[in-house]
Amino acid sequence: MMPTSDHPLLDIRDLYLDIQVFEGTLHVLNGVNLRLARGQVMGLVGETGCGKTLTGLSVSRLVATPPGRYPRGEIWFDGRNVMTLSEAEMLKLRGRRIAMIFQDPATNLNPVFRISEQMIDVALHIAETSDDGGFLGRRLSARGRRQAARRRAIALLEHVGIEDAAHRIDGYPHEFSGGMRQRVLIAMALLGQPQLLIADEPTTALDVSVQAQILRLLYALVKEYHLSVLLITHNLGVVAQVCDEVAVMYAGNVVECGSAHRVFKSPAHPYTRGLLRSIPTPQTRRGELMGVPGNIPNLIQPPPGCRFEPRCPHAMPICRTAFPSAVALQADHQVACYLYGEGRP
Amino acid sequence: MSAPMPFLLQVENLGKYYPLRGGFFNRPIGVIKAVDGVSFAIREGSSFGLVGESGSGKSTIARCLLRLEEPSFGRIIFEGADLLKLPAEELRRRRADMQIVFQDPFASLNPRLTVRDIIGEPLVIHTPLRGEALSARVVELLEMVGLGRQYLYRFPHEFSGGQRQRIGIARAIALNPKLIILDEPTSALDVSVQAQILNLLDELQRRLRLTYLFISHDLGVIRYICDRVALIYRGKIVEEDETERIFTAPTAEYTRTLLAAMPIPDPDYSPYRS
Numbered sequence: 339m340m341p342t343s344d345h346p347l348l349d350i351r352d353l354y355l356d357i358q359v360f361e362g363t364l365h366v367l368n369g370v371n372l373r374l375a376r377g378q379v380m381g382l383v384g385e386t387g388c389g390k391t392l393t394g395l396s397v398s399r400l401v402a403t404p405p406g407r408y409p410r411g412e413i414w415f416d417g418r419n420v421m422t423l424s425e426a427e428m429l430k431l432r433g434r435r436i437a438m439i440f441q442d443p444a445t446n447l448n449p450v451f452r453i454s455e456q457m458i459d460v461a462l463h464i465a466e467t468s469d470d471g472g473f474l475g476r477r478l479s480a481r482g483r484r485q486a487a488r489r490r491a492i493a494l495l496e497h498v499g500i501e502d503a504a505h506r507i508d509g510y511p512h513e514f515s516g517g518m519r520q521r522v523l524i525a526m527a528l529l530g531q532p533q534l535l536i537a538d539e540p541t542t543a544l545d546v547s548v549q550a551q552i553l554r555l556l557y558a559l560v561k562e563y564h565l566s567v568l569l570i571t572h573n574l575g576v577v578a579q580v581c582d583e584v585a586v587m588y589a590g591n592v593v594e595c596g597s598a599h600r601v602f603k604s605p606a607h608p609y610t611r612g613l614l615r616s617i618p619t620p621q622t623r624r625g626e627l628m629g630v631p632g633n634i635p636n637l638i639q640p641p642p643g644c645r646f647e648p649r650c651p652h653a654m655p656i657c658r659t660a661f662p663s664a665v666a667l668q669a670d671h672q673v674a675c676y677l678y679g680e681g682r683p
Numbered sequence: 684m685s686a687p688m689p690f691l692l693q694v695e696n697l698g699k700y701y702p703l704r705g706g707f708f709n710r711p712i713g714v715i716k717a718v719d720g721v722s723f724a725i726r727e728g729s730s731f732g733l734v735g736e737s738g739s740g741k742s743t744i745a746r747c748l749l750r751l752e753e754p755s756f757g758r759i760i761f762e763g764a765d766l767l768k769l770p771a772e773e774l775r776r777r778r779a780d781m782q783i784v785f786q787d788p789f790a791s792l793n794p795r796l797t798v799r800d801i802i803g804e805p806l807v808i809h810t811p812l813r814g815e816a817l818s819a820r821v822v823e824l825l826e827m828v829g830l831g832r833q834y835l836y837r838f839p840h841e842f843s844g845g846q847r848q849r850i851g852i853a854r855a856i857a858l859n860p861k862l863i864i865l866d867e868p869t870s871a872l873d874v875s876v877q878a879q880i881l882n883l884l885d886e887l888q889r890r891l892r893l894t895y896l897f898i899s900h901d902l903g904v905i906r907y908i909c910d911r912v913a914l915i916y917r918g919k920i921v922e923e924d925e926t927e928r929i930f931t932a933p934t935a936e937y938t939r940t941l942l943a944a945m946p947i948p949d950p951d952y953s954p955y956r957s
Contacts (some may be wrong), residue, residue: 385873386844545736545900550944550954557955572873575903575946579953598950616878617948618907620930625885627907629878633843 345417347566348374348397348534353411355392355590358404362638366392368590368645368661370411374583376533379560379567381577381598383613384587387634390570393587394536397568398432399423416533434464434530441539443519447511453522454488454507457495461487461529494525498555517548524555528563535559538570553580574617578602586610589635589645591661596671606673608650644676652677688727690760691862691894692748697721697757699743717743719918720757725862725911730888730895732909732926734902734941740918741898745864748896749783750774761862779809782855786867788847792839798825798850799835805857824853827890829883845876852883856891864896869904881908902945906930914938 355367367389374380382390395401397413399420413420415436420428440446448456462483478486488507495503498521511519520540527535537556541549557580560567569581577584578598585595586607594607605611612630632649641647647657656676664672665679699718702711718740725731735741746752748759750766759766761777769777782805785791792801802821806812812820822832828849839847848868855863865884869877881904887893899905905912906926913923914937922935933939943954 385875546902546944546946547736547940549946553946554955573946574874574948578948578950579946580955602948602950612875614948616874618878618881618903619948620906622907624907625882627878627881629882630875631879633845 346373346414347376347416348372348568349412349414350393350397351412351414353393353396353413354409355389355396355401355411356407356409357401358407359638364637365640366590366637367396367411368640370587370590370592371664372585372592372595374534374566374568376566377560377564378582379557379569379580380583380585381581382568382570382585382587383572383574383577385572385613385634387589387637388587389590390587391538394438394538394568394570397534397536398436398438399428400432400438429467433460434468435532436534436536437527437530437532438536438538439520439523439527439540441542443516443523443543444511446523447519449511452508452510453495453514454491457491457507457522457526457529458484458487460526461490464530490529491525494528495522498522498525498528498559499551500525515548516544517551520544520552521555524552524559528559531563532565534566534568536568536570539572540569541576542571542573549576556580574602574613586613589637589640591645591674592664593646593675594671594673595664596668600668600671604671606667606671606678607646607675608652608677609646612649644674688729690724691727691762692896693724693758693760694744694748695722695758695760697744697747697759698755699740699747699752700755716918718747718754721915721918721920723913723920723923725894725896727861727894728888728892729910730897730908732905732912733896733898733915734900734905734912735915736900736941738917739915741915742866744915745783745866745896745898748864749778749781776809779805779858780861781864782858782860782862783864783866784848784851784855784868786870788844788851788871789839791851792847794839797836797838801839801850802854802857805854809858820857821853824857827856827887828853829879843876844872845879848872848880849883852880852887856887856893859891860893862894862896864898866898867900868897870899870901877904884908902930902941914941 350370350372353367353370357364357366370393382393384390392401408421492503492507495507500506500518500521514522541552544552553576559565571577581598584598584601585592588609594601594610601610605614615628616630618627630649635641635645635648643658643660644662647653654676662674662676664674666672667678697718698720700714700716703713703715704710705712721744733741743752747754766774799818799821802824803817806817806820822835825831825834830849869880872880888895897909909926912926912929913920916937921937929938933942
C-alpha cells in the first residue's frame with residue numbers, strides 16, 4: 339500500500355491519541371500513518387485542531403501522559419519504536435537526533451539570559467549526555483569545554499546567517515528581530531546534529547519577506563546535512579514551495595499523502611480539493627472562491643466513519659460506517675476515501 | 684462603464700508621530716513616524732486594499748481614520764467633511780457611517796455579553812430601537828451573516844473563530860454604515876473558513892453597497908477582494924494603483940520583493956528548488 343523505500347527515517351503506524359479534558363475524552367489522533375525518508379521534507383498540513391502539532395509532539399514524546407493516552411500505535415525512528423523507549427533513552431534522542439523548532443521564536447528563548455549562555459548550556463548538556471562526549475570530547479577542562487561550546491555556537495550562528503555572530507551571541511533575545519530569533523533557534527537545533535527536524539509553523543509569525551529568508555535557509559540546511567524535516571503548517575503555499583512530500587490531515591487522520599507534485603496537481607480527497615480551492619489565485623474571480631462549508635467536528639464524539647463526511651460534498655452511506663483505509667492511486671500518492679479503490683460504489 | 688463613482692473617503696497627507704522618550708529624565712529624544720504623509724482616496728462601493736508588513740503603519744492609519752488615535756497632521760475627508768475639524772457631536776453622528784472589523788475574533792468580542800448585546804450595542808447608542816424591535820433587528824443581522832435566531836443569547840466562547848468573525852461583521856453592519864474598515868479580518872482564520880468570510884464580505888458589499896478599506900498582509904486575499912491597492916512601507920505609500928496593474932506590472936522595488944516572497948501553492952513555482 340505504502341511505497342516501500344528502505345527503512346524510512348520516521349515511520350508512524352496507526353497512531354491513536356486520546357486526551358482527557360473536563361468535558362470528556364478527545365479522540366485527537368485517529369490512526370495516523372506517515373513515512374518520512376532521509377533527506378526529505380514532508381509538509382504536514384491541515385487546519386486548526388486537525389492533530390498536526392500533536393503528531394509532531396508525539397514523535398519527540400512531548401505529549402504529557404496523562405492527560406494524553408496512546409491506545410494504539412507505533413512511531414519508528416531510525417529503526418526504534420520511540421513509544422517503547424524509556425525517558426532516559428528519549429533524552430538521548432530529543433533535542434539531539436530529533437530537533438524541534440516552533441512558531442513563536444520569542445517564547446522559546448529565555449528573555450533574561452544571553453544567547454551565548456543559552457546555546458552553551460544546550461551544547462554542554464548535549465555533550466554530557468552523549469556516550470562519547472559529543473563534539474567536545476572527554477579530555478577538556480571545564481573551561482576548555484565552555485570555550486569549545488561557545489566556538490561551536492558562534493560557528494552555527496554564522497552558518498544560519500547571523501552576521502558578526504561572535505559579538506551578537508552575547509546579546510539578549512529582545513535585541514533580535516523575529517526572523518533572527520528563528521535563526522538562533524535553528525542554530526540551537528543544529529547543535530545536536532539532528533537527523534530529523536520537526537518544524538512546527540516556523541514561519542507563521544513572520545512577515546512574508548522574512549518567511550522567504552527562513553525557508554531558503556531551511557532548504558539549504560536540508561541539502562547540506564541531509565536532514566529530514568517534518569514541516570507542520572497550515573500554509574499550503576509554503577508546503578508547495580519547499581516540500582517533497584505532503585500529508586494532509588483532517589480531524590486526526592491523514593486523509594491524503596504523496597509527492598507534493600501529485601497532491602497539488604491532482605488532489606484526490608474532497609477535503610484536499612476544498613482546501614486548495616479555498617486559496618484565492620490570480621485566476622479566481624470575486625465570488626467564486628469555494629471554501630469548505632461547515633465546521634470541524636467535535637472530537638469528543640467524532641463522526642463514526644470518515645470524519646470529513648458531514649462536510650463532504652460526495653458523502654455516501656458507506657462513509658458513515660468506518661474510516662476508509664488508504665488506497666494507493668499511484669506509487670507516490672495515497673488517499674483515504676471511499677470514492678477510490680475497492681470502496682467505490 | 685458609467686461615470687466613476689464619487690470619492691467616499693479622501694485621506695490627504697495623513698501623519699501620526701509618536702514621541703520617543705529616553706535618556707535622563709525620560710525627555711523626548713526624537714519621534715517615531717508611524718504614518719508619515721499618507722494620501723489616498725476610496726470611491727464609493729469599491730474595495731481599497733492597504734498592504735504592508737508588520738510595523739508598516741497600516742493599522743495606525745485605520746485607527747486614525749476612526750479617530751481612535753489622534754493624527755498628528757493631515758486631512759481625512761469623509762463625504763465632503765473634514766473629520767478632524769468636526770465638532771464632537773457631529774463626529775459622533777458620522778461615526779455611525781464608519782465601522783471596523785478587527786483581526787482577532789477572540790479579543791474583539793466582550794466575553795461577558797451575549798450576541799444580542801454585542802450586536803445590539805451600536806444600535807442602542809445610535810438608534811431608538813429597544814426590546815423586541817432591537818432583538819428583531821439583531822436576528823435580521825445574524826441572518827445576513829449566515830447565523831440565525833438560535834444564537835441570540837449565546838456567548839462568544841461558544842463560537843468558532845469563523846463564527847465570531849461573522850458576529851463582528853454583523854456588529855459592523857448594524858448601523859447601515861457606508862465604509863467598513865477591515866483590519867486583517869481573516870488572518871486568524873483557517874483557509875477554508877477564510878474563503879467563507881471573504882465570500883460573505885463580497886455578498887454584503889453588493890447587497891448593502893458598502894465601501895471597504897481592506898487591510899492585510901496577504902497579497903492573495905487582497906488581489907481577490909480589492910479594486911485598488913496601496914503598498915505601505917515604513918509609514919509611507921510606496922505604490923498605489925489598480926489591483927491588476929500592481930500584480931502584473933509593479934513599479935516599486937518593494938512591491939516586487941513582496942510579490943516574489945508570496946508563496947504560491949504550486950510546486951512548479953518554487954524559488955528554492957530549481
